Amino acid sequence: DAKTTQPNSMESNEEEPVHLPCNHSTISGTDYIHWYRQLPSQGPEYVIHGLTSNVNNRMASLAIAEDRKSSTLILHRATLRDAAVYYCILRDFDAGRRALTFGSGTRLQVQP
Amino acid sequence: GAGVSQSPRYKVAKRGQDVALRCDPISGHVSLFWYQQALGQGPEFLTYFQNEAQLDKSGLPSDRFFAERPEGSVSTLKIQRTQQEDSAVYLCASSRDWGEQFFGPGTRLTVL
DSSP: OOOOBOOSEEEEETTSOEEEEEEOTTOOTTEEEEEEEEOTTSOOEEEEEESSSOEEOSSOEEEEOTTSSEEEEEESSOOGGGOEEEEEEEEEGGGTOOSOOOOOOEEEEEEO | OOOOEEEOSEEEEOTTOOEEEEEEOOTTOOEEEEEEEOTTSOOEEEEEEETTEEEEOTTOOSTTEEEEOTTSSOEEEEESSOOGGGOEEEEEEEESTTSOOEEOOOEEEEEO
């Protein structure tokens, strides 16, 4: 499986935008980029995913580099509830492996 | 709507005891996954079911770990002769085949 690299931790202030980076230099052409987050004492939850084009949903935006070797999860206005561990995960549907491969993720702290 | 539920939420076992952890997936979800999450780390894949068929058990750490989903809905993860290194949060997730995975709150297992 192609690997992802994320910073261990980041800090943000409430109501400011947050940019969470992820490097995936060995990504294959069939890898989708997924983001999940895990709030304290909860199971992970899906945030967003994309292949090549930038994606937006009600939770966040995903910006994918043109060469696809990196991506950035954007939270437009951080709230205290966004404090969580954010995981960047590659999923290759062609490989047939359905399980998610989590790394260590980025722990986001949001200051009031 | 009802999400993925797991029981018990907390389990304390003495070393050598057998434990059984239950997962109730979202109704209609054909795929069911078990993950193990050690303290401070990301979840790690254990096993995967499609309906009642266990298609991937490559993540099970030893033959003391056994999972079943006999009727294609509820699943049980059983750990025999528990060891201290089995202490972790056990997460269950379900999905509609390749779709986003919905996680339960997890069962925190502590082996004394």
